[in-house]
Amino acid sequence: MGRKFFVGGNWKCNGTTEEVKKIVETLNAGQVPSPDVVEVVVSPPFVFLPVVKSSLRPDFHVAAQNCWVKKGGAYTGEISAEMLVNLDIPWVILGHSERRALLGESNEFVGEKVAYALSKGLKVIACIGETLEQREAGSTMDVVAAQTKAIAARISDWTNVVLAYEPVWAIGTGKVATPAQAQEVHAELRKWLHANVSPEVAASTRIIYGGSVNGANCKELAANPDVDGFLVGGASLKPEFIDIIKSAEVKKSA
């Protein structure tokens, strides 16, 4: 079936020139499995994309953390998909919960962004996930299905999409989902894709987990059959990101 393990590092709104240089040096020196085994994508803030792209090892790739919903123009402060393509930035993260919550990005808006970015040739890490209140109310699957549906309704080709399940209550809290909790939602999402998109898309789309992933908990999470990798926040700024990349080995021996 061949869903290649995927590890993304979301640096969020962090870093100085000096810190970025250090992180890249650490990444470049890290011993990791070959690109046949794991796909690694790091996502610095926009302003550092060119320097990271030009100094990063060639087997790792870069992603932007957002892009505008349509063709660029009079949208002060925005960065367009066209610009990312122009700079040869292959990936973009869209729909992160921080943007959904703090900047009011709706399911529909995120769906439109995903469709536009794909139409320009970008690959997309599309983020979904429930809040603690939603989980406690028992509506986790309804929430992530609605978020996924808003994307599915606007795209027909899932080849360049990675779906990142990031429960909001696990992001930056140190409160990681248990392997069973992650597996349960990933399996349900795959079922949803099977029923609502196609069996092929369900089988081939990578569903990665994000939320307090670190060097200590990654192997246990990676061992789950429907966990195809990670989107890492805080730990992606630290040397332990290399250990998280190495957790791809768990799949090889599975």
Ligand SMILES: O=C(CO)COP(=O)(O)O
């Ligand atoms: O939001 C995340 C990645 O996009 C996860 O963040 P943390 O790994 O810091 O919890």
